[in-house]
Amino acid sequence: xxxxxxxxxxxxxxxxxxxxxxxxxxxxxxxxxxxxxxxxxxxxxxxxxxxxxxxxxxxxxxxxxxxxxxxxxxxxxxxxxxxxxxxxxxxxxxxxxxxxxxxxxxxxxxxxxxxxxxxxxxxxxxxxxxxxxxxxxxxxxxxxxxxxxxxxxxxxxxxxxxxxxxxxxxxxxxxxxxxxxxxxxxxxxxxxxxxxxxxxxxxxxxxxxxxxxxxxxxxxxxxxxxxxxxxxxxxxxxxxxxxxxxxxxxxxxxxxxxxxxxxxxxxxxxxxxxxxxxxxxxxxxxxxxxxxxxxxxxxxxxxxxxxxxxxxxxxxxxxxxxxxxxxxxxxxxxxxxxxxxxxxxxxxxxxxxxxxxxxxxxxxxxxxxxxxxxxxxxxxxxxxxxxxxxxxxxxxxxxxxxxxxxxxxxxxxxxxxxxxxxxxxxxxxxxxxxxxxxxxxxxxxxxxxxxxxxxxxxxxxxxxxxxxxxxxxxxxxxxxxxxxxxxxx
Amino acid sequence: xxxxxxxxxxxxxxxxxxxxxxxxxxxxxxxxxxxxxxxxxxxxxxxxxxxxxxxxxxxxxxxxxxxxxxxxxxxxxxxxxxxxxxxxxxxxxxxxxxxxxxxxxxxxxxxxxxxxxxxxxxxxxxxxxxxxxxxxxxxxxxxxxxxxxxxxxxxxxxxxxxxx
Numbered sequence: 001x002x003x004x005x006x007x008x009x010x011x012x013x014x015x016x017x018x019x020x021x022x023x024x025x026x027x028x029x030x031x032x033x034x035x036x037x038x039x040x041x042x043x044x045x046x047x048x049x050x051x052x053x054x055x056x057x058x059x060x061x062x063x064x065x066x067x068x069x070x071x072x073x074x075x076x077x078x079x080x081x082x083x084x085x086x087x088x089x090x091x092x093x094x095x096x097x098x099x100x101x102x103x104x105x106x107x108x109x110x111x112x113x114x115x116x117x118x119x120x121x122x123x124x125x126x127x128x129x130x131x132x133x134x135x136x137x138x139x140x141x142x143x144x145x146x147x148x149x150x151x152x153x154x155x156x157x158x159x160x161x162x163x164x165x166x167x168x169x170x171x172x173x174x175x176x177x178x179x180x181x182x183x184x185x186x187x188x189x190x191x192x193x194x195x196x197x198x199x200x201x202x203x204x205x206x207x208x209x210x211x212x213x214x215x216x217x218x219x220x221x222x223x224x225x226x227x228x229x230x231x232x233x234x235x236x237x238x239x240x241x242x243x244x245x246x247x248x249x250x251x252x253x254x255x256x257x258x259x260x261x262x263x264x265x266x267x268x269x270x271x272x273x274x275x276x277x278x279x280x281x282x283x284x285x286x287x288x289x290x291x292x293x294x295x296x297x298x299x300x301x302x303x304x305x306x307x308x309x310x311x312x313x314x315x316x317x318x319x320x321x322x323x324x325x326x327x328x329x330x331x332x333x334x335x336x337x338x339x340x341x342x343x344x345x346x347x348x349x350x351x352x353x354x355x356x357x358x359x360x361x362x363x364x365x366x367x368x369x370x371x372x373x374x375x376x377x378x379x380x381x382x383x384x385x386x387x388x389x390x391x392x393x394x395x396x397x398x399x400x401x402x403x404x405x406x407x408x409x410x411x412x413x414x415x416x417x418x419x420x421x422x423x424x425x426x427x428x429x430x431x432x433x434x435x436x437x438x439x440x441x442x443x444x445x446x447x448x449x450x451x452x453x454x455x456x457x458x459x460x461x462x463x464x465x466x467x468x469x470x471x472x473x474x475x476x477x478x479x480x481x482x483x484x485x486x487x488x489x
Numbered sequence: 490x491x492x493x494x495x496x497x498x499x500x501x502x503x504x505x506x507x508x509x510x511x512x513x514x515x516x517x518x519x520x521x522x523x524x525x526x527x528x529x530x531x532x533x534x535x536x537x538x539x540x541x542x543x544x545x546x547x548x549x550x551x552x553x554x555x556x557x558x559x560x561x562x563x564x565x566x567x568x569x570x571x572x573x574x575x576x577x578x579x580x581x582x583x584x585x586x587x588x589x590x591x592x593x594x595x596x597x598x599x600x601x602x603x604x605x606x607x608x609x610x611x612x613x614x615x616x617x618x619x620x621x622x623x624x625x626x627x628x629x630x631x632x633x634x635x636x637x638x639x640x641x642x643x644x645x646x647x648x649x650x651x652x653x
Contacts (some may be wrong), residue, residue, distance in 0.1 A: 053625045057510070072510035076547075116552075124551050155606060162552040176546050 031447055033430055044430040046423050046451065055409040063089050063400045064183055071177050076457050079113035080389035082181055087252065087385030089183035092400050094377025097305070099373025102185035107251050108362045109171035109180060110387070111355040112251055115205070116164025117390035118352040121455045123157020126345055129449045130219055156208040163198070163205050167359060170194045184373035195363055202360045206321070209353040213325050216346045220332065223342070231341040231425040231450040234260040235302060237292070237309035240388050240418070243268070246315030248354065248374060249271040250388040257293065257303065262337045267366055271386040274395055280412065288419050291412060300418035305392030306454060307347035312337050319361070322354035341425045341453035348455070389414050389454050410477055415456040423452040498540040499561035501648065502611070504553070505545040506567040512627035513620025516568040518545040519629065520618070523641055538651035548593035554603035555627055560611040562653070564595040564644065568633070569617035575636035576618040578643065578653065583610060614653055616640055
């Protein structure tokens with residue numbers, strides 16, 4: 001299947017522009033634009049180098065090692081992989097359901113992860129774009145400039161992030177590569193001192209999260225048409241929702257999809273049956289696969305995941321302040337669904353507020369301090385674990401042999417689901433802002449702004465000093481580099 | 490605390506950066522692991538003129554600025570494909586850079602965030618250890634292992650002297 005602007009009809013003779021945020025060794029993110037002699041975009045593609053070989057890396061390992069090993073996939077959201085793998089292995093050890101205590105402690109870990117990840121994205125990665133404008137001087141578009149111009153916001157961002165990391169450290173055992181979640185449950189309770197160390201600050205975290213929602217709401221309102229139309233495209237959406245009442249739930253539930261007009265496409269799909277719903281397409285020009293809904297086919301079956309999908313896919317948010325903000329968000333669109341990539345920021349901050357409220361409620365729950373750690377039941381050979389990670393739906397699927405070694409591993413990460421939507425956003429922005437224009441760093445940043453809305457995880461591999469340039473190359477029709485720009489080294 | 494004088498020892502932070510599952514990318518975290526083992530030996534920590542705290546992570550982020558609180562000297566240890574083997578020890582200062590879109594801050598940018606948060610800044614160094622092979626599931630390459638040995642010896646020499 002080929003989409004408009006995905007492939008130029010005559011790529012030879014077109015000028016090539018590459019934006020390469022090479023944040024890790026393997027390259028990871030690159031945008032290529034082919035322009036004709038008039039400077040009009042004829043082809044736009046986002047290439048992301050997906051983690052490779054990890055599934056093979058896991059095969060042959062004992063199943064109980066997997067929840068710890070998979071954290072090495074990603075330095076950005078290790079907890080999501082830790083918990084998705086644990087959920088899959090809960091099935092393998094027959095621990096259904098988990099004890100109340102185990103599930104609540106995992107939720108505390110996960111909602112801490114959502115809080116810190118969303119805080120990082122908004123306050124650190126996106127706020128420079130949003131507060132200074134997409135075309136602002138590059139010297140201004142970083143977190144340090146935010147700290148200069150908006151010192152309170154910068155401090156809040158750092159402390160929200162730190163708080164979320166503390167919730168992870170306390171539940172997972174350590175901040176990086178924790179072992180708190182294991183097949184069948186968890187390996188430690190919270191102590192009173194640990195609980196109280198979080199409880200003393202949680203009201204402040206809620207207040208700052210509410211303040212962040214206020215900031216984005218104002219930006220959306222002030223931004224008017226540009227906020228709504230920047231990179232705008234319509235698509236289906238998918239996320240987990242809580243079974244029974246359709247509430248927002250990051251930890252688990254059933255799969256629900258909506259059409260672009262807001263009508264329900266499917267609902268109540270058991271997470272164990274995801275493979276009856278989703279298939280992945282390989283395209284020759286991209287390392288990353290393109291998932292689609294089987295029933296709708298490759299052309300029509302692509303969909304968004306992540307905050308914008310979740311906040312609009314659920315029937316309500318089960319916490320007071322976030323639910324009020326969801327209603328405001330929905331009303332601001334006038335009944336239809338938000339499809340603007342920039343609306344991801346708004347939805348993301350509503351989710352951050354919800355995460356903070358859930359953490360507060362969990363910290364008041366005595367089950368965190370006492371209860372059953374692990375359950376076991378009938379041993380099975382297969383398990384699927386699906387979780388709503390900060391960037392969207394994360395799927396882990398394993399088969400385990402009688403010798404307890406993993407024989408099959410399939411992972412679909414959030415950024416992969418959003419591959420086609422990100423490409424669509426890039427094409428819309430390229431056409432709207434780059435056609436016929438002189439290419440400037442500020443204009444190229446519009447492309448990056450569109451990608452950043454989705455908070456793609458480009459960090460599933462490694463990094464090393466000297467391997468992190470942000471490279472822009474202009475290549476003429478003969479393949480000769482005529483100009484280049486390095487933003488960071 | 491120095492037992493003789495009752496004066497607190499200056500605090501040193503050794504921060505290892507990298508993914509332990511990715512070959513030579515684990516140079517930073519492996520050095521920290523070895524440092525912890527060395528510090529755990531009888532009498533070693535006690536004999537040093539400095540108090541050593543260690544940390545590892547896949548990459549630097551904004552909250553790591555808070556880890557610099559009360560630190561006199563910070564050493565960020567990372568694999569590098571740019572430095573000459575075996576390693577390069579370089580003093581750095583707070584600096585704005587354009588790492589905002591990479592989900593990872595440079596150590597200099599971590600310092601800059603700390604500065605903007607009105608924190609006193611430690612004397613800070615990067616220890617870049619030459620690495621060449623970054624494949625998933627691979628151990629340290631032979632060359633990286635050799636480079637790591639040189640870097641480790643230099644670091645403990647610095648800790649024993651209390652200066653870089």
